[in-house]
Amino acid sequence: MQLVQRLSLTQRVQVVLLVVFLGAGVAAPYVLPPFYVSILSLSLVFGMFALSINLLAGYAGLVSLGHAGIMATSAYGVGYVASRLGGGVGQQLTTAVIAGLVVTAIFAVMAMRTSAVYFLMVTLAQGMTIWGLSMRLARITGSENGLRGVYRPEAIAPYWKYYYFCLTMVVVAAGLLWVITRSPMGLAMRGLRESETRMRMLGYNTALQKFYAFMLSGVFATASGIMYAYYNQFVSPTAAEFVTSGKGVLMAILGGVGTIAGPLIGAVIIVAIENLLSLYVTRWPTILGLLFIFAMLFWREGVMGAISVTWTKALRRLAPAEAARREHLTVGLDQAAGAPVTADASAGRHTDKTED
Amino acid sequence: VDTRFLLVQLLNGLSFGGLLFFVASGFTLIFGLMRIVNLAHGGFFLVGGFVGLSTIRLTGSFILGVLAGGVAIALLGAFTERVLLRPIRGMVLPEVLLTVGLSFVLADMSLAIWGGDPVSVPLPDLLRGSFDFGLMRYPRYRLVVLGGAIVLGVVMWLLQSRTRMGAMVRAGVDDRETVAALGINIYRVFTGVFVFGAMLVGFGGVLGGAMLGLLPGEEVEILLLGLVVVIIGGLGSLPGAAIGSALVGLLDTFGRAFFPELSYFTLFAPMAIVLVFRPTGLFGRA
Numbered sequence: 001m002q003l004v005q006r007l008s009l010t011q012r013v014q015v016v017l018l019v020v021f022l023g024a025g026v027a028a029p030y031v032l033p034p035f036y037v038s039i040l041s042l043s044l045v046f047g048m049f050a051l052s053i054n055l056l057a058g059y060a061g062l063v064s065l066g067h068a069g070i071m072a073t074s075a076y077g078v079g080y081v082a083s084r085l086g087g088g089v090g091q092q093l094t095t096a097v098i099a100g101l102v103v104t105a106i107f108a109v110m111a112m113r114t115s116a117v118y119f120l121m122v123t124l125a126q127g128m129t130i131w132g133l134s135m136r137l138a139r140i141t142g143s144e145n146g147l148r149g150v151y152r153p154e155a156i157a158p159y160w161k162y163y164y165f166c167l168t169m170v171v172v173a174a175g176l177l178w179v180i181t182r183s184p185m186g187l188a189m190r191g192l193r194e195s196e197t198r199m200r201m202l203g204y205n206t207a208l209q210k211f212y213a214f215m216l217s218g219v220f221a222t223a224s225g226i227m228y229a230y231y232n233q234f235v236s237p238t239a240a241e242f243v244t245s246g247k248g249v250l251m252a253i254l255g256g257v258g259t260i261a262g263p264l265i266g267a268v269i270i271v272a273i274e275n276l277l278s279l280y281v282t283r284w285p286t287i288l289g290l291l292f293i294f295a296m297l298f299w300r301e302g303v304m305g306a307i308s309v310t311w312t313k314a315l316r317r318l319a320p321a322e323a324a325r326r327e328h329l330t331v332g333l334d335q336a337a338g339a340p341v342t343a344d345a346s347a348g349r350h351t352d353k354t355e356d
Numbered sequence: 357v358d359t360r361f362l363l364v365q366l367l368n369g370l371s372f373g374g375l376l377f378f379v380a381s382g383f384t385l386i387f388g389l390m391r392i393v394n395l396a397h398g399g400f401f402l403v404g405g406f407v408g409l410s411t412i413r414l415t416g417s418f419i420l421g422v423l424a425g426g427v428a429i430a431l432l433g434a435f436t437e438r439v440l441l442r443p444i445r446g447m448v449l450p451e452v453l454l455t456v457g458l459s460f461v462l463a464d465m466s467l468a469i470w471g472g473d474p475v476s477v478p479l480p481d482l483l484r485g486s487f488d489f490g491l492m493r494y495p496r497y498r499l500v501v502l503g504g505a506i507v508l509g510v511v512m513w514l515l516q517s518r519t520r521m522g523a524m525v526r527a528g529v530d531d532r533e534t535v536a537a538l539g540i541n542i543y544r545v546f547t548g549v550f551v552f553g554a555m556l557v558g559f560g561g562v563l564g565g566a567m568l569g570l571l572p573g574e575e576v577e578i579l580l581l582g583l584v585v586v587i588i589g590g591l592g593s594l595p596g597a598a599i600g601s602a603l604v605g606l607l608d609t610f611g612r613a614f615f616p617e618l619s620y621f622t623l624f625a626p627m628a629i630v631l632v633f634r635p636t637g638l639f640g641r642a
Contacts, residue, residue: 063449065395065456112627113635116448117393118591121583122631124395125624128580132620139617242576253453285464292457296450297443356441 009319010311029160037163043264044166050251050263051173052220057249058258061193062119065245066107066127066326068220069205072240073130074100074225078237079147087332089153092314096226103130104238109221115196124242132239146236150229166227173220174260180216181260190214200270223255243285249290256304265303358542360492365613366606371498373605374505375567379578380585380597381512382504382553388529388592389549391448392441396455397557398579401461404429404561405570406608419482426555434528435552437547459518459575467572477565501563508556509598516594525549529592581608584623588630590640599638 005017029037029133049071058061077096081087087095111122134141141147150272180186188209191199200206229235238244247270255266270288278284295302301309315323383397394400408425412418436458444450479497486493516522524545527535536542561570564578585604589596604623611622630637 063453075543106628110631114631117387117391117452118587118635120449120452121587121591122627125580125583125587125627128576129620129624131576132580133618136617136619155509243460246460249456283464283468285460286468289460289462289464292460293440293454296454296457298442300444300447300450314446 008322009315011288011324013311019183019248022171025171029163034159038159039270039271039275040230041159041163041166042275043268044163044170045224045231046248046251046271047170047267048166048220048224048227049248050168050255050267051260051270052217052224053248054252054257054259054263055180055217055220056176056213057072057252059186059193060189060210062111062210062213064111064117064127064217065120065242065249065251066123066125066130067086067217067248068166068240068242068244069127069130070100070104070107070218070221071225071244072134072235072237073103074222075229075239076134076141076147076225078148078226078229082225083142083147083149084140093226096229097222099293100222100225101215101218104215104222108211108214108218111214112207123149125313127240127245128242131237131242134237141235141237144237145217148192148234150233150235152230152233156230162230166231169223169227170264173223174264185209185212227297243288246292248290250288250295254291254295254299254302256302256308259304262304269303364492364494365594365609367494367498367502369606370602371502371605372609373602374502375560375564376581376585376605377505377509377598377601379582380589380601381508381594382556383582384586384589384592384594384597385512385525386550386553387586389525390539390546392434392455392550393452393591394455394550394553395452395579396436396458396462397582398509398575398577399466399493400429400432400554401561401564401578402570402572402575403432403462404467404558405468405477405525405565406561407558408562409475409565409570412478418478418483421477422559422562428435429561430537430551430555432558433551434547436554437550441550459579463572463575466575470570470572472572474569475565475572475619476569477562479566483566497566497592501567504563505601509594512594521545521548573625584627587627587637589636590637593637593639596637596639 027050028040034042052070053064053067056064077099078092080097081092083347085091107123107126110126111119114122135143137143152162181189183320188199188204189203191202192206192209192213196206199209225239248282251266251270252263254260254269255264270291273287273291274284277287281287299306312323313344368384379397379401380417386392386394403426407428408421414419415421436455439456440454441451444454482495485496485583487496487499504599514522516526524535524540527540528542532542535545556593564570568574585597585600587600588603589598589600603626607622607626608619611619615622634640
């Protein structure tokens with residue numbers, strides 16, 4: 001009882017919501033038909049992917065447009081061993097993890113000295129290089145025909161077991177992220193987002209910080225690649241496409257960057273629209289593109305930003321003292337770029353613009 | 357390897373670099389002034405090419421096609437800058453990401469309107485055939501594109517260094533606030549530069565459509581090559597774009613000729629090296 005009283009109202013609500021959503025997640029296969037469970041699984045795969053992008057974008061302020069390259073590399077690791085070498089699960093996973101992390105390390109070394117727009121361009125070019133290789137290295141990737149003959153391991157073969165596998169992975173990842181973002185390293189990453197110059201003045205090796213952040217993000221992207229390969233049981237260059245990276249970024253933004261729940265919400269929204277709408281609309285990339293444009297014009301703080309603003313307003317009536325403390329907590333893409341602060345949720349936050 | 361083959365590849369690389377200069381010069385100019393990385397630039401290229409193609413099919417005139425491609429993309433650029441980007445001016449990441457969405461829409465709409473089969477922009481008789489160098493013959497059209505790019509480079513350099521407009525742009529690159537404080541309407545300069553850069557890539561789309569053919573999906577490759585050009589050359593630098601274009605054109609051509617399976621690596625490796633030693637490119641400023 002004492003613990004409950006020490007938690008603020010917001011924290012108590014968060015704990016309740018967490019329990020409710022976890023419960024719903026566990027219960028889903030019992031109440032939903034297989035088709036919807038499978039869509040939820042795909043949302044979790046992309047949720048993991050969006051979490052990895054968000055780790056860089058939301059906390060370090062570095063938007064990567066090439067993460068599909070990492071996800072695809074790891075998926076190809078699974079696919080190549082399974083379909084070309086006939087290796088078992090252990091070998092598939094080892095190859096996927098090594099390949100994913102090696103590519104991440106190469107990307108990270110190249111990108112670690114760049115910031116903001118340059119970082120974005122470099123990662124974009126990296127991601128597209130992987131896509132180009134996936135199209136041309138036919139001996140390894142099967143080019144546009146892709147790699148067939150990838151099968152889920154026995155233990156997660158049925159759709160509902162696979163769903164629980166994804167759910168477990170994402171819950172563990174979210175837990176890790178929660179710890180990481182509150183660790184000294186996570187705080188240093190936020191420092192990068194707020195002002196790289198200031199961090200350098202304080203004696204931080206910012207390039208090294210970015211390298212670590214990129215590697216961590218790569219771990220999650222690699223995991224999403226493994227999940228992706230087992231979801232489709234097939235790997236093709238689609239995984240490495242620019243659109244795939246873009247989708248991941250959009251998920252993180254629509255949900256709300258700099259939060260843990262945001263990218264997951266964003267993934268559910270996008271995957272749901274893509275799978276339910278594409279039954280009726282053939283021009284899915286146009287819809288995705290328009291969503292992107294509208295999100296940037298009117299919806300930069302995402303779902304979590306909107307929730308946060310509404311909740312802060314509600315708190316002013318419920319618990320004014322707590323509301324006052326919350327004013328500076330909301331994070332959005334605008335701040336991630338060190339841009340002028342306009343949204344009213346961000347009042348009280350001070351950003352400096354010395355780096356432009 | 358015989359000399360003739362190498363010479364042909366050299367010209368192939370340089371003329372392809374010439375085409376890339378039409379893409380990269382506008383891209384780098386827009387960034388230099390407005391700090392916007394326009395990731396819809398590949399989409400602009402593609403749509404420009406298709407508009408040119410349709411115009412040529414209608415009128416039979418190649419020149420009209422090139423002009424139509426340029427004008428159409430200039431208008432699209434004006435819309436993008438005035439309507440889409442103006443409300444989020446100065447928010448670095450939202451600006452860039454908005455253009456990502458735009459590029460998805462443009463590519464998908466091209467697919468809907470012009471179909472998914474590769475098409476080639478037809479050349480007039482004057483530009484067909486080859487030029488005789490004595491040692492070997494070489495397609496006349498590719499030489500024209502290379503010449504066009506050199507003329508464009510010289511004109512842009514003169515515009516930037518000799519005219520009042522160019523001075524405003526250069527001043528804007530250095531310090532936007534001061535330029536605005538001097539009573540220059542910097543927003544009009546922004547729009548002008550964006551429209552100019554868009555027009556150039558529109559021309560490039562039609563010229564490239566006659567050189568490489570047009571196919572939805574191509575915009576990503578053009579964007580990649582354009583990005584590598586400006587990453588190597590340095591964002592915002594005109595000489596960087598010129599040298600980067602030539603370099604990337606040559607690397608890509610020789611890469612395809614000698615290591616077809618790994619051709620992307622011949623771009624990736626130099627980019628990696630430049631980034632490690634000069635994170636802002638050969639001619640870029642921090």
